[in-house]
Amino acid sequence: MTSTLPTGRSGLDQWDGVLLLREMLRIRRFEERCVELYSASKIRGFMHLYIGEEAVATGVMQALRPQDAVVSTYREHGHALARGLDPKAIMAEMYGRVEGCSRGRGGSMHLFDADARFYGGNAIVAGGLPLAVGLALADSLRGRDVVTACFFGEGAVAEGEFHEAMNLAALWSLPVLFCCENNLYAMGTALGRSESQTDLTIKASSYEMSAWAVDGMDVLACADAAREAVELVRGGGGPCFLEFRTYRFRAHSMYDPELYRSKEEVAEWKTRDPLDALARRLREDGLLSDAGRDAMEREVEAEVDEAVAFAEAGTLEPVEDLTRFVYRRDVP
Amino acid sequence: MTSTLPTGRSGLDQWDGVLLLREMLRIRRFEERCVELYSASKIRGFMHLYIGEEAVATGVMQALRPQDAVVSTYREHGHALARGLDPKAIMAEMYGRVEGCSRGRGGSMHLFDADARFYGGNAIVAGGLPLAVGLALADSLRGRDVVTACFFGEGAVAEGEFHEAMNLAALWSLPVLFCCENNLYAMGTALGRSESQTDLTIKASSYEMSAWAVDGMDVLACADAAREAVELVRGGGGPCFLEFRTYRFRAHSMYDPELYRSKEEVAEWKTRDPLDALARRLREDGLLSDAGRDAMEREVEAEVDEAVAFAEAGTLEPVEDLTRFVYRRDVP
Amino acid sequence: MTTATGVRETTFRDAYREGIRDALIRDDATFLMGEDVGRYGGCFGVSKGLLEEFGPERVRDTPLSESGFVGAGIGAAMNGMRPIVEVMTVNFSLLALDQIMNNAASMLHMSGGQINVPVVIRMTTGAGRQLAAQHSHSLEGWYAHIPGIRVLAPGTLEDARGMLWTALQDPDPVLIFENGAMYPVSGPLPANAGPVEIDHAAVRRHGEDLSLITYGGSVPRAMLAAETLEEEGISAEVLDLRTLRPLDGAAILGTVARTHRALVVDEGWRSGSLAAEVSARIMEGAFYELEAPVARVCAAEVPIPFAQHLEQAAIPQPETIVAVARGLVRGDG
Amino acid sequence: MTTATGVRETTFRDAYREGIRDALIRDDATFLMGEDVGRYGGCFGVSKGLLEEFGPERVRDTPLSESGFVGAGIGAAMNGMRPIVEVMTVNFSLLALDQIMNNAASMLHMSGGQINVPVVIRMTTGAGRQLAAQHSHSLEGWYAHIPGIRVLAPGTLEDARGMLWTALQDPDPVLIFENGAMYPVSGPLPANAGPVEIDHAAVRRHGEDLSLITYGGSVPRAMLAAETLEEEGISAEVLDLRTLRPLDGAAILGTVARTHRALVVDEGWRSGSLAAEVSARIMEGAFYELEAPVARVCAAEVPIPFAQHLEQAAIPQPETIVAVARGLVRGDG
């Protein structure tokens, strides 16, 4: 039960900074392309961008193993990419193609990959938290050495499902890492208009759960905190709550006039762009040359190009298959 | 934000101890009769007794004014009586008579009295809390000098509706007095099996709400705490949370084999019977003679007798009226 | 409905906003409360500008706490207010179902007639915008199962503009389901459009050969289908149910008495749909009038898929309505 | 069903317990979780003794957190377990509806077939015990509207004993509704009773003049009514639907093909009841077979009142069934 930063902060000696930058860049460029594709009506429906928050998913995923599970929200492109889902399958999903990671049935808000233990893409705010508790309960009952990382926004904290899930996880001492992405707004509602107590680690601590706040714009801090928390959880210390203080640079979704925050505020936060910060540091430390950075950009661009080409070439599930997957077992 | 006892504890100089004892006795004897009537199948359905917890309702009601509102649970005979509902109407309700306070449509779990601003009798655990928030919201919007007292058991604390209601009340600084009756069990589930944090004032404090624990077996302590809390709430200090540490002497309902607690534990708590404690003190202080006590018993018994006679003489709502009160406005 | 002194082009979104604004002006016991109704301007822009006009007490942003603030709306309604509670979409209203069914719908009866709940709960409903399984429910017909509430489903601009005020005057809880795909749709609305009655179904188009019985988002589709049918020489009457609970049974039997054939169009899932109730009522009240069995065109029984072609295949289309109607009338259905 | 080597007298309560115990013995991926299933022995005594036999990990008491632990059951099912989640009663399940509809029912489809949810959710349902408006819902028919789940309603001891295991073997989410008033009812059950299939309706009594189509708590009432009718010379077939979703449409049309008249008995509220769906299906599939319109005997459309005489008047009674059936057959209905 603490709301201070984890001890033992480490730096570029501990983490592969170039890899972290690349991971963040993959998310950034992927989503920038998504915006273009949305404007071109190639992608439709609701689409929520992670731009600005890349450090969180990137940092947390460093601490997870393949057998660990991930539960995310509708703002999950970043988590999916960082978890290693194939960008081709993600893009095809957003196109509604059968080659998509959810066969085109899910779309942007419902990316799934059973092999990667990526359990969505859940679009009901806080609705994924009880699922994470259940995944962890199964692991705990089976004595498996597995952690479930559950991502959600700070808006979810007001929901009853948050409360119930936090209590169950703590009460039963389950291996859940609760990753709260506090980007200060739930759609247009600022945290202070939604919570009587705006220090979310205090709320989390009231469940007798270890809780720290983390600079969500600093990927190294995110990775550090996640490693420390995952160690605690994996060691049987029960669930852990990390509040990542971050910011979304873009609108809530594609239809948001952003009446609720000032351009200045956004601009201010953009000076803390997690990619810029790390890139600067890598250059200063001589770990990534300009040429290296250019090469990285080209590689990432190629990956995005490939994903788009794959999606473009994708096919549509036959309409006759509409009623497949409502049940796994059909009535004889 | 504190979890210590309120300051300024007072005693029999501050409160009319005889009145308090009488109020508690009215509840005790009324419910004892209910048990007999249940055995005789005069009363049916679920029935939850308040015996052992009388000090809480009795104490809290001292602090309320007629214009204040009360929201209670299915274990609400005590609250209803202490709030001044007519015992005749309550008993008739439990008999299912049209003369009952809810015309026989509610039964034991749904006592209502609009004139007394007694808003039930709510049988969904934690379901009354959002209603209390709404009642208080209306008062606050209208600038009325009114407090809403909302009773619930400690089991309700695990529900999402508790969490949402607590946050709304604190966020909007509404005049709600949350009265948590911690009798240690929710049916058969001990608090420690239901909450990771068993100090409920800590939970309440995490909503930035003033919260105190009170000895719920001491009616003077209950009255003191309620007075202090109501003053705070009425003064615009926002909602307040009181945890009354109490115990139910009887089974959860009429069908409970009580497998989950020991006879010794029950016996131990019975030594702290709130009626006995106050009666002893009144006698010691010379405030109530044995004769006075006997007279009180007779008066209370007469009241109960009268209630039963009234219920017995009550009538049944005609079956043709079944569909009345589904809508207040019927379609033309 | 109203004698038009003039007619203007309006969207459903604007018509809804006008209704809310009108209510906020006319009755200071009314306030709007819900997620992002204020600073954001409403998830779908319906309440844009109202915060600025009426202030944060009357246009109240709530936290993400559907059960909490719906319950609070019920409580406020029990205490003299006339709250308009917005649940952003029907999909999230599942989180508030306890409050709706166990409190709002039950309170009057369970208190023996003492305590009524004049709350209005608005929410967006419907599919068709590629929002996938968790954001595409059409549950207004399902809600209509619950005694103690009224359920309204505006299918025209007049109703989008006018149902709210009447609902607010009602002493009982009223749910209003706004079809999300229709928000941007525009059409002519009389300049002086105002409150409308909420007890009866309305014949939107007269016809002789069969009745298309529908509501909400399917009204325009049924109207389209009726036009196509007319070109084929089939005269279809379109009955807009408007109020899903209590159902206007007389209007249903009335249209069947005229046409002797009925097709119910419903964006809800087929099994247990409101369309089933309509069919059952015709069975019970007009069996001997029928020249063909009542048919239904409903949503496919699947969680609504994201991909556009699958989604469109899952929900009622004018072409399907036309085909089934043709079969009913020509007897080859 | 099973070849009886012997028959014993058992209550529904005990039959349900046996089913749970059997499952816990046979499959260590199965566990029971819910409010007061352990130390209390189950709110209605169904799980009494199981904690002692299987320990607190497999018979897990939960806090009052319906959405939380139902969601946890879904998550555990997604991760290799076969949880039996008990929601004490259907009335409280409204608090878990988001998890049931938006997660359990949608997961397989929305993940493109990747992630199935083999959870079983049991709950008590029904009125008749003077528990009043908030504790007397009969919503199993209403739940049957939701694609992606199976809905079972045991109406016999065999089904009470045997449906659970089959449900647990099912890869999809299954809801089992146990009628509360039937728990103490006893009857003969074969000693070797075991799992039963869950895909088909069952004819509980053969008859020729009309079909009583029903399920769950109304099965015994329909059987009683059929006996009375027999005394009057009317031969009633009783079809127990057993599985409310997916409905066994063939069995419904089958019985109507034999009797040409149908009465649906349903403890749910009438409008939007499962009975409406049955009626609509008969309309669609057997219209020309019918000698009379399909009738319904359902619950009155009121929050269930406490007073015994009102409550009984609100729910289907054998006498009402008999009267309506008589009218159907004699043509004076």
Ligand SMILES: Cc1ncc(C[n+]2csc(CCOP(=O)(O)OP(=O)(O)O)c2C)c(N)n1
């Ligand atoms: C239960 C529920 N209510 C409302 C919504 C609509 N909605 C979608 S995202 C969102 C804001 C959530 O904010 P937050 O949790 O902070 O996450 P962020 O979008 O900022 O990442 C809302 C209100 C929803 N999807 N689910």
Ligand SMILES: Cc1ncc(C[n+]2csc(CCOP(=O)(O)OP(=O)(O)O)c2C)c(N)n1
């Ligand atoms: C939402 C909900 N879940 C379950 C129940 C069944 N139930 C009735 S009372 C009760 C225990 C409540 O315990 P607590 O809140 O501590 O109050 P107490 O009965 O001890 O006064 C339960 C589980 C219910 N009525 N509502």
Ligand SMILES: [Mg+2]
């Ligand atoms: Mg946010």
Ligand SMILES: [Mg+2]
């Ligand atoms: Mg308790």
